[in-house]
Amino acid sequence: MKILFIGSSKYDYLQDILFSGLYKILGSENLKTVNFHKNYFLPLKDYPKNLGFNKKSILTFQPFGLNLQEFSAVVVGSSKPDTFRTFKKLLPKIPPHCKIIYVDGGDEPEIGGDLKRLNVAHLYPNKTERPFDHIFKREYLLNKDYNQNVHPLPFGFNFDRLNKNERLNFKYDVSFWAVESDPIRSKALKMIENEFDCSKNGTKLTQNFSDYNRKGNFYLEELNRCKITLNFRGGGWDTLRYWEVPAMGRFMISQKPGILIPNDFKEGQHIIHPKKDLSDLVEICNYYLENENEREKIAKSAEEHTKKYHSDIVRAQYLIDIITK
Known part of the structure; x- marks a missing residue:
């Protein structure tokens, strides 16, 4: 055609x-x-x-x-x-x-x-x-x-934007670098900003996109260095982060999207969803920091799923x- x-x-x-x-x-x-x-x-x-x-x-x-x-x-x-x-x-x-x-x-x-x-x-x-x-x-x-x-x-995700041969060493435990474009983002940030290494890696409240020090390819490199990345809706349910993290073979904890996604990631196999009230968010982060093999198995499965269904x-x-x- x-x-x-x-x-x-x-x-x-x-x-x-x-x-x-x-x-x-x-x-x-x-x-x-x-x-x-x-x-x-x-x-x-x-x-x-x-x-x-x-x-x-x-x-x-x-x-x-x-x-x-x-x-x-x-x-x-x-x-x-x-x-x-x-x-x-x-x-x-x-x-x-x-x-x-x-x-x-x-x-x-x-x-x-x-x-x-x-x-x-x-x-x-x-x-x-x-x-x-x-x-x-x-x-x-x-x-x-x-x-x-x-x-x-x-x-x-456009996989041409990744260096296919690059697998960076972990540098951060838990990250959520985001502007507060929805109340659930503010709630999540309040819960974790003083937990893990969040205060050191820039996971904090009142961020402005114009003030981001992680931009362009450097942003992707930094995401690649995170053991756990969080994702919550912004202006819309769909976010680039929802696709970036699994595309790089990294582990994501995400709010369950309120939109229909054909061949979406499956809970426990490709992704982990916290409770709607986020009451178990810190607990889940701690669990997957301690259980590296289980975490990385899920991340690898998510990468393969993204390549197959979401390019x-x-x-x-x-x-x-x-x-x-």
């Missing part, structure tokens, strides 16, 4: 992961873009703003001579305003045989909710315009009913399989 990918010029994690996977599967012959995605085409940004970068992907850029009749599908890759402005210009020209796919990677649980949050809800197709054939939703809530054409699509390539193939049924 041949796909036209319309995305934001700014980074968007789900959009970037999906573009990377589609490029690896389809190549520049069957994947085209109309926007100049400098972060995809040029090695300008550090992790995680480089999740969509692939060498030679600039060959997907087709600003002139676009023939929409050639395409099987148009993918609207994000909920960013510039993505939708480009899409709305092309919408009247999209032929009936060409499916229109919307990838909603925003934090808001409503379909297109981020457009409303950004005060551009008018950009979403109205009742007189052609509807989306399929919608892929990152924050696909477990307690919400969706139409049959809405499918769960969480973040994944950028798997995310792209999942989308392709659904829209070609």
Whole structure:
């Protein structure tokens, strides 16, 4: 199939992961873009703003001579305003045989909710315009009913961003480097900031992203050095950390996500979930610090599971399989 990918010029994690996977599967012959995605085409940004970068992907850029009749599908890759402005210009020209796919990677649980949050809800197709054939939703809530054409699509991981031969020595016991974008993060930090080595490794309250001293590839290296990493929801249930830690073969204790994740990590086999009130959080950390073999067995299993089910390539193939049924 041949796909036209319309995305934001700014980074968007789900959009970037999906573009990377589609490029690896389809190549520049069957994947085209109309926007100049400098972060995809040029090695300008550090992790995680480089999740969509692939060498030679600039060959997907087709600003002139676009023939929409050639395409099987148009993918609207994000909920960013510039993505939708480009899409709305092309919408009247999209032929009936060409499916229109919307990838909603925003934090808001409503379909297109981020457009409303950004005060551009008018950009979403109205009742007189052609509807989306399929919608892929990152924050696909477990307690919400969706139409049959809405499918769960969480973040994944682009394994090109890791040094595959690097296995760093442990330096930290328990870490949770995060801004307090949800009350449960504040609760967890209050419980552990004076436990283990948290106060020494920077696991503390009132952090600001702009003040992080762990950024880019160094952030991934530091995560790699943690025996235990905690994960709790932020603006959305889905977080990059939920995929980064197991992708590196490291051990994660995480709040159970309130979204549908196909082939999610299994409790006790790939991941450990604390109680909802976190009353056993410190106890669980102590247990897995003391039981290294059990901890590392779970971490290794999570790494294998992530490679099999949650890479950028798997995310792209999942989308392709659904829209070609």
